Amino acid sequence: MTPQLVDEFLSSADFRTKKPRTQSDYRRWALRFAKEFADDPARIFEDPRSRGEVNAWRDDWSHSPKQYDYAGTVVTVILNWARDAGKIREHHCDRLRKVYSSDRAEILWTPADIEAFNSKAPRWVRRILAAAVETGLRPGDLIGLNRSQVETTKAGRRLTVRTNKRGRIAAIPVTPRLASLIDETPRDRLLILANSQGRPLTEERASKAVTEWRRAAGLSDDLRLYDARGTAATRLLRAGLTLSQIAAHMGWSLDHASKVIEKYAAVSPEESDAVLSLLAHMDTRG
Template sequence: MPKAKHDLPKGVHRVRRKVRAGYRWHFYAWRGGPKFWTDDVRKPSEPEFYHAFAEATTRPQPSKYMVPQMVDDFLSSTALPKAERSRLDLRKWGLRFAEHFKDAPAVIFEERGSRGEVNAWRAQWSHSPKQHDVAGTHAARILNWAVQEGKLAEHFCHKLHRLYEVDRSEIIWASSDREAFNGIAPDWVKRILCVACETGLRPGDLVKLTTAHVEKTPMGRRLHVRTSKRKRLAHIPITPELARVIDATPQGQLLILTNATGNALTPHRASEGVRQWRDKASLSSDLRLYDARGTAATRLLNNGLSLAEIANHMGWSIRFAANVIEHYARVSPDETDAVLVKLAQAKGGTK
């Protein structure tokens, strides 16, 4: 007699595991959910089995499970990202979300009208499109977690509209910008911008660079770095300009980049230092330390890396990398011809 297609309560995830005496079955409230029963038979029939399943899947009473409790459960869960900066950001916005909806039961997000409530909450940051969008992103992340954990049946805050749209491939540190910046900035800040423009590393990786990352190669030297965001190994050729910064690092100092007193930098302080002296040099307020990556992509092309290698190093698509380099060449007349020739060769599959 064929087995019934559905011989367990809907949603139960059953796993068979081998033991010394044969096999044993483990039952979970849902795939990835809590285990509520273990048995020697494939389909338990005892009433206790169904009672255990009901207890494992029972959500908190809608009238008692409030939004602050839901946020607290999320912030105490293993769903938080590993990066400290991301965790702090989630906590900040999660607590703001909980404060706004402190008198509401979590079940309100199962209603279609809750989408408007969330949009009204984040509208208080409409003057800052980036914060407006981040508020919605973190709210949706908390609600997604609540659904996955069975605390909500569903929610209606997916794909909230966004205000912040910018293509930063058009924003680069041109040669003239760097000259103006270097003309007034102190040495410790100039070193930050130089290393960023020569390596393309993010601020979080820049501040961790040490002389131990320098390796000798048959033709010179390179930096051997594991990036913090994607955990990829990057091998970056040391250009003459980057070599001058490395060689000028005081004897016995491990970190290549430090603050004015020789102490370790944070990513925020490195970015702020560049921003402050950018403003003093009367450069565009759109320029950030992060935008040095476009300059670095061009430098890497000039040092013989293929477009695929540059894209992999930057975490970009090959097309995006080519567009950034082409734009850089067009706004840097002193490099246009040589860079565009190399870019054409790279697109053609040669270095």
């Protein structure tokens, strides 16, 4: 059965020699794969039709191109191992289609997009997008934002967050919009973001909620929660961070950070002069 095949892969030398972070990611997706095909023998993957079944399963993560792609990557790794180990004769899940594009500088939440989104979305979903465009944090870090991360500074307040992806400390200035978000959080709740019942969000639920209400607002299918990071880069520039600080916070190169901010200025006329002036000032400072 497929779960047994997955268990054998997770006990294999191929798996044990991978880095701890990779093992953790692979195990999570391998167990999801095993659960989906729990009632199926491993030999079903020798059937060409299994490719379509795997892609149908991956569609559960179509809201997140990275997760959609990663699900396929792990399935291919498992089935390649199974074929090489003689567990199956062949499989049809090589080179599964990938949809993630690493350069999304052209895709941004403009002020008009945000206004349209907010006109349709319920308050708890509006708060998710607001936090994203004010902090630039990835969805996995957004859902963990809490009051204990707020610090008082000479200039006001800041959020200090250890990011999941790189394990770095991100110091984020609390902008007026972010301050409102924090201050409006019920006093008896530690987490700043929550679902409609006031309960903790998962990364998947937060992303899907934004996608659902983006559709309701009639906005581009290209827009995702993750793309709020480009808008946030511009707001962080205006809040006093240098281009190098923004690039480090986002995990971008300086060139990419500049490109994203310039693109935002081009599609946001009301902010273009101030933003481009700040960018030019950063360039002269090196």
